[in-house]
Amino acid sequence: MPPVKKLVIFGVGLIGGSVALALKKQTPALLCVGVGRNRENLDQAIKLGIIDTIANNTTEALSDADMVLIAAPVAQTRSILQQIKPHLQQDTIITDAGSTKADVLAIAHEVLGDQAHQFVGGHPIAGAEKSGAVAAMVDLYVGKNVVLTPTTQNNTTAVNNVRQLWQDCGAKVIEMSAQHHDSIFATVSHLPHLLAFALVNDIAARDNADELFQFAASGFRDFTRIAGSHPEMWRDISLANRNALLTEVSQFQMALANIEHLLKDEDGNGLQDLFERASLARNQWAKERNL
Secondary structure, eight states, X not given: OOOOSEEEEESOSHXXXXXXXXXXXXXXXXXXXXXXXXXXXXXXXXXXXXXXXXXXXXXXXXXXXXXXXXXXXXXXXXXXXXXXXXXXXXXXXEEEOOSOOHHHHHHHHHHHGGGGGXXXXXXXOOOOSOOSGGGOOTTXXXXXXXXXXXXXXXXXXXXXXXXXXXXXXXXXXXEOOHHHHHHHHIIIIIHHHHHHHHHHHHHHTSTTHHHHHHHOOHHHHHHHGXXXXXXXXXXXXXXXXXXXXXXXXHHHHHHHHHHHHHHHTTOHHXXXXXXXXXXXXXXXXXXXXXX
């Protein structure tokens, strides 16, 4: 299939900017158009060579566009699609990079109507706690997984083109349903972020917070690194996937209650068994992924 010639990116930050850098490395002639709320960030993206131009309006942005990538916080998806809809050509494909999928696909179906088949849901499993165009990296997606959540409405060409876009970034592409995706990532991504935010927030609110932070070291750093992530983005993700996330919070509360009982009972053998199972599982996961 022919390479994308014009890519429009809504949200030129770590995710969207890294896509642009990777694709421009593969196809220098690619025209990358940036759209966003923060003009300063877009100007920075121009200076860094991430995008080639900033769209003055949606009509200009969508003209002759092969593909649109929505890489903004998921709560902005509806308003962005509403901007796109009046100017969406029949052969333009839309995809996104949001961390939740069922809600995004429902919004795309509602807003785009009979053109919803042009929208292919996607989620790159890569990122960092940094944000903005300055955080973009050309190799962010190399060897990383990207999940696509196509529906029966999507035609094969649209799905294949989106798959090719991520493969050109160096990613491995996997397909699954939106519901299955949201259930998995509530467990392995969204809950860990909530736990990190909750711990740091709790410590920061204590009267002796300065003293506690003074003595926090590498273990605290490693566990709480993701609490430095983009607050708006994680607010939107948490609310968008709240049902699956509430299930995971309840499950984790049960796990904490079990540890509480082991501590109260001074059950050293029980604690050691729990720690050994967790250590084995974590080390095996890291070994399989060369981490």
